[in-house]
Amino acid sequence: MKTPTKKPPRPARVGVGDRVALGLLATKSRPLRSLLSACGIAIGIAALVAVMGMATSQKADLMSQLNSLGTNLLSVTPGQGALGGTATLPAEAPAMINHLGTVEVAASTYVVEGRVYKTDRVPSAQTSGVSIRAADLPLLETLRTEVAQGRWLDSTSPAGPVVVLGSKAAKRLGVDHVLDTTTGGGVSIFLAGQWFAVIGILEPVILAPELDSYALIGLPAARAIVAAVDDVPVDQAEVPPTSIYTRVLDGYVEQTRDLLPRTASPESPLDVRVTRPSEALAAQAATDASLKALSFGLGAVGLGVGGIGIVNVMLIAVLERRREIGVRRALGATRRAIRGQFLIESIVLAAMGGILGVGIGMGASLAYATSQEWGRTVPWTAIVLGLGASLLIGALAGAYPATRAARVSPTEALRTT
Amino acid sequence: MTRTMAPPTSEPVVTPPADLTPLSVRTMAAPTPSPTSPNADLAPALELREVTKVYGSAKGAQVRALDGVTLTIERGEAVGIVGPSGSGKSTLLNIMGTLDRPSSGQVFVSGWEVSKLRDDAVAAIRARSIGFVFQQFFLLDNRSAVDNVADGLLYAGIGRSERRRRALSALGRVGLSHRASHKPNELSGGECQRVAIARALVHDPDILLADEPTGNLDSATGEGILDLFASLHESGSTIAVITHDPTVARRFTRVISLWDGKIESGGER
Numbered sequence: 001m002k003t004p005t006k007k008p009p010r011p012a013r014v015g016v017g018d019r020v021a022l023g024l025l026a027t028k029s030r031p032l033r034s035l036l037s038a039c040g041i042a043i044g045i046a047a048l049v050a051v052m053g054m055a056t057s058q059k060a061d062l063m064s065q066l067n068s069l070g071t072n073l074l075s076v077t078p079g080q081g082a083l084g085g086t087a088t089l090p091a092e093a094p095a096m097i098n099h100l101g102t103v104e105v106a107a108s109t110y111v112v113e114g115r116v117y118k119t120d121r122v123p124s125a126q127t128s129g130v131s132i133r134a135a136d137l138p139l140l141e142t143l144r145t146e147v148a149q150g151r152w153l154d155s156t157s158p159a160g161p162v163v164v165l166g167s168k169a170a171k172r173l174g175v176d177h178v179l180d181t182t183t184g185g186g187v188s189i190f191l192a193g194q195w196f197a198v199i200g201i202l203e204p205v206i207l208a209p210e211l212d213s214y215a216l217i218g219l220p221a222a223r224a225i226v227a228a229v230d231d232v233p234v235d236q237a238e239v240p241p242t243s244i245y246t247r248v249l250d251g252y253v254e255q256t257r258d259l260l261p262r263t264a265s266p267e268s269p270l271d272v273r274v275t276r277p278s279e280a281l282a283a284q285a286a287t288d289a290s291l292k293a294l295s296f297g298l299g300a301v302g303l304g305v306g307g308i309g310i311v312n313v314m315l316i317a318v319l320e321r322r323r324e325i326g327v328r329r330a331l332g333a334t335r336r337a338i339r340g341q342f343l344i345e346s347i348v349l350a351a352m353g354g355i356l357g358v359g360i361g362m363g364a365s366l367a368y369a370t371s372q373e374w375g376r377t378v379p380w381t382a383i384v385l386g387l388g389a390s391l392l393i394g395a396l397a398g399a400y401p402a403t404r405a406a407r408v409s410p411t412e413a414l415r416t417t
Numbered sequence: 418m419t420r421t422m423a424p425p426t427s428e429p430v431v432t433p434p435a436d437l438t439p440l441s442v443r444t445m446a447a448p449t450p451s452p453t454s455p456n457a458d459l460a461p462a463l464e465l466r467e468v469t470k471v472y473g474s475a476k477g478a479q480v481r482a483l484d485g486v487t488l489t490i491e492r493g494e495a496v497g498i499v500g501p502s503g504s505g506k507s508t509l510l511n512i513m514g515t516l517d518r519p520s521s522g523q524v525f526v527s528g529w530e531v532s533k534l535r536d537d538a539v540a541a542i543r544a545r546s547i548g549f550v551f552q553q554f555f556l557l558d559n560r561s562a563v564d565n566v567a568d569g570l571l572y573a574g575i576g577r578s579e580r581r582r583r584a585l586s587a588l589g590r591v592g593l594s595h596r597a598s599h600k601p602n603e604l605s606g607g608e609c610q611r612v613a614i615a616r617a618l619v620h621d622p623d624i625l626l627a628d629e630p631t632g633n634l635d636s637a638t639g640e641g642i643l644d645l646f647a648s649l650h651e652s653g654s655t656i657a658v659i660t661h662d663p664t665v666a667r668r669f670t671r672v673i674s675l676w677d678g679k680i681e682s683g684g685e686r
Contacts, residue, residue, distance in 0.1 A: 334540040336537065
């Protein structure tokens with residue numbers, strides 16, 4: 001008898017294409033089950049992609065908004081007065097600020113006491129939620145905003161009883177159209193005991209949302225009102241500034257920010273508050289981050305549940321396909337080849353879920369972006385992360401069932417009973 | 418159709434009732450070890466030396482499924498292994514097919530001593546040297562005949578198109594070229610078994626092991642399968658058919674008879 005001297009054979013490797021084909025085979029032969037078991041992953045990935053997509057769109061929108069509105073606006077307002085109540089800024093503050101070399105343009109609003117009603121029939125005990133402010137003429141230019149309809153205050157009718165309403169103020173007063181100069185038809189409102197023609201309604205002011213609920217009149221008209229109430233000559237009427245919107249030369253924002261309190265109120269600079277509205281906008285976007293974290297959590301839970309679902313389905317598949325495992329072992333499959341086959345099946349399942357989820361998530365995110373009139377941004381990071389996460393989960397979920405499959409004894413599996 | 422009629426074996430097979438033997442049955446004659454045989458100088462296709470398989474724990478009840486089995490199957494032989502149920506046939510098949518390891522003794526497949534090899538090396542031996550045919554065919558339901566056959570080459574590291582080409586040729590050898598794209602549920606039992614045989618021989622194994630290959634077939638179809646084995650044997654394949662059925666065993670000139678885990682007769686030629 002010849003003694004064996006041959007080297008033991010090495011198992012041939014199953015090619016990558018063949019392995020993927022094997023993984024797809026099981027999925028194709030049970031499409032409904034595969035789809036259902038991929039659903040958990042799909043939901044998880046959809047949530048993640050949608051949230052990330054929405055966040056990306058929102059951020060892109062905010063960036064373009066900030067780009068057009070500029071980040072060089074500073075808003076000067078009275079701080080908490082020592083005595084509480086309505087603190088005001090010195091009357092000279094606007095002029096002082098305008099003199100600063102780094103200030104491009106500045107415009108103020110001024111407090112005017114009084115109430116605003118749609119008509120003179122409204123009982124005076126009732127309030128309308130609309131405040132009166134006088135405004136400097138360059139206000140819109142400073143805030144880079146516009147009227148939605150009509151026109152802004154101008155010097156051609158400085159003392160005329162005309163008013164421009166903020167967007168919310170117009171809604172509260174029920175004003176939806178403005179004075180038509182050609183026909184003379186239009187709406188007047190009853191403001192501080194006088195009739196004012198509404199000549200314009202503002203767009204929502206993004207950098208100064210407080211303006212939305214104001215009725216804005218010219219400074220001369222404001223002086224006339226105050227003079228009448230206080231019974232003083234018009235040139236002595238006090239109309240204290242409340243907010244000074246200051247557009248600063250780019251690159252001098254921080255420097256100017258430090259200078260502004262002393263410029264506005266040399267005597268009590270601590271009572272002056274300087275804010276940068278663009279920062280508030282960015283902060284608003286940042287508060288959405290907690291919502292984002294919550295949705296991320298939901299997505300992660302979805303992925304976890306989906307992963308467990310895949311573990312379950314794969315364990316069932318191993319039980320059901322013991323015979324196939326036995327046959328493949330008899331055909332020369334190594335344990336490793338069997339493990340690889342089931343692992344890839346699991347990854348294929350999860351990847352199906354991932355692709356489905358990315359599709360749903362993108363759809364949701366684009367639909368939301370459209371509804372918010374944001375630009376459509378394709379969240380590539382979210383797509384790559386989503387698909388990567390699904391592959392990883394597939395591998396994790398498949399590991400245990402695949403090991404079980406590799407442990408199936410071929411003689412048991414092939415036993416004829 | 419009678420091509421070869423070997424004389425009845427002188428060794429007693431498990432009491433075959435003489436009247437059941439059809440006259441026109443081809444038997445698989447033992448090959449005359451001719452000097453022209455290309456395999457003459459190679460190791461036997463399969464060799465078992467003193468193989469014992471004991472089931473059960475050391476403490477508990479032990480079952481000696483195989484007890485000191487020694488047998489050699491040379492290349493080009495066709496052997497029937499016969500024995501009643503419980504005689505250790507299945508255990509013998511599993512050990513011959515390297516799906517199981519003996520408790521003691523040695524198993525050689527084409528000269529490789531299987532008991533010394535790691536599990537994946539043994540799998541590699543199965544992938545190139547052994548072909549299995551099962552009673553219940555064990556085809557994959559959702560794959561066509563040609564794909565089922567091609568799977569017989571999957572673990573031998575052969576590329577997809579070559580697998581397909583060889584699978585079609587193997588289907589030709591079993592006479593099923595025209596059914597290549599049919600799925601198992603569209604094929605008759607006999608056709609399924611032919612597909613399974615094609616899968617077992619597609620990688621040109623050193624030995625074809627068949628476990629009750631006609632057990633699920635009616636007798637006429639079973640005869641067809643046995644005829645197929647006969648013609649495969651004529652063209653050089655080494656075949657071992659395990660059966661409890663003496664009429665099947667009678668088709669082989671060499672019959673190894675198993676009783677109670679021991680070789681009763683036919684272990685050595």
